[in-house]
Every structure is written in C-alpha cells, then in structure tokens.
Amino acid sequence: MDRLNAKEQEHLEREQEWMGKLSEKEQELLKREQEFSKELETCGTFKYVGCYSNGGGGVLNGGWERDSANTVERCMLKCRDFLYFALEDTSSCECANSIRAASTLVSDAQCSQRCPGNSTQFCGAPLRGSIYSKGVSG
Numbered sequence: 001m002d003r004l005n006a007k008e009q010e011h012l013e014r015e016q017e018w019m020g021k022l023s024e025k026e027q028e029l030l031k032r033e034q035e036f037s038k039e040l041e042t043c044g045t046f047k048y049v050g051c052y053s054n055g056g057g058g059v060l061n062g063g064w065e066r067d068s069a070n071t072v073e074r075c076m077l078k079c080r081d082f083l084y085f086a087l088e089d090t091s092s093c094e095c096a097n098s099i100r101a102a103s104t105l106v107s108d109a110q111c112s113q114r115c116p117g118n119s120t121q122f123c124g125a126p127l128r129g130s131i132y133s134k135g136v137s138g
Contacts (some may be wrong), residue, residue, distance in 0.1 A: 045135065046134055047135070050087070050105050050106075051108045051110050051129070052106065053104050053106050054103055054131050055100060055104065056102065058092075058094050059100055059129035060085075062092040062094055063095060065093055066092060067091055067093055070091050070115050070118040071121055072087065072088060086124065087115065087122070088123070088125075088127075088130075089126050111128050115126045125136050
C-alpha cells in the first residue's frame with residue numbers, strides 16, 4: 001500500500017512540475033478541456049446512425065438550436081437527456097427521442113459540410129442531418 005501511495009505522490013509531483021511550466025492561459029485551457037471531458041462522460045454512448053434527409057422541418061421530432069461553434073461533442077452535451085441528436089446545415093443541433101417519420105436515410109456523402117467548431121467533423125448539410133443515437137436503431 002505504501003508503494004502505491006509513493007507512486008501516486010511521485011505522479012502528483014511530476015504533474016505539478018509540468019503544470020508549473022505552462023502559461024496561465026495554457027493552464028486555463030487545460031482545465032476547461034478536463035472539465036469538458038468529465039461532462040462528456042455524463043452523456044452515455046452515442047453512435048452515428050447515418051445521414052438523413054429532413055423531409056421539411058428537421059430530421060428529428062424535437063427542438064433545435066443554432067450554434068456558431070457547433071461540434072459533435074457540443075451537440076451531444078446539449079442532447080444528453082435524449083435518445084437522438086442531429087447536426088444539420090453546420091450550425092443546427094437537434095435533440096429528440098425519435099426520428100421524424102418523413103426523414104429518410106441517404107448517402108453519408110450528402111452530409112458533407114464541416115462543423116464550424118471542428119473542421120474534422122461533419123455537421124450535415126442543408127436539409128440533411130447527421131444523426132447519432134444512444135444505442136437505438138433508426
């Protein structure tokens with residue numbers, strides 16, 4: 001047990017030394033990133049379902065909001081209490097417990113617009129939504 005405590009103490013000392021080398025701004029960014037990671041853990045596991053055409057009025061049976069810095073993670077956090085979330089037309093984040101009946105599965109290539117908050121991710125397209133689910137099939 002003492003050996004474990006000594007290892008933990010050594011790890012903490014190295015971490016404090018490393019943190020001391022970061023600027024104040026870098027430390028704040030790291031702290032926010034760590035808090036964001038903890039928040040994401042509360043969301044459960046969402047999996048990509050596919051790209052859907054919205055059939056007019058959104059791809060899900062629920063509300064939506066615009067986010068000029070939209071990412072998959074930001075939308076997932078907003079929708080953590082729902083079964084589905086969708087990213088549509090880059091800046092729209094939709095949350096719901098069901099997919100709208102008028103929505104139809106289309107090729108993933110049709111959801112090719114990049115997310116404004118993370119250009120490595122896709123955030124749907126006009127009239128197309130990238131849908132994620134919490135272990136539920138479409």
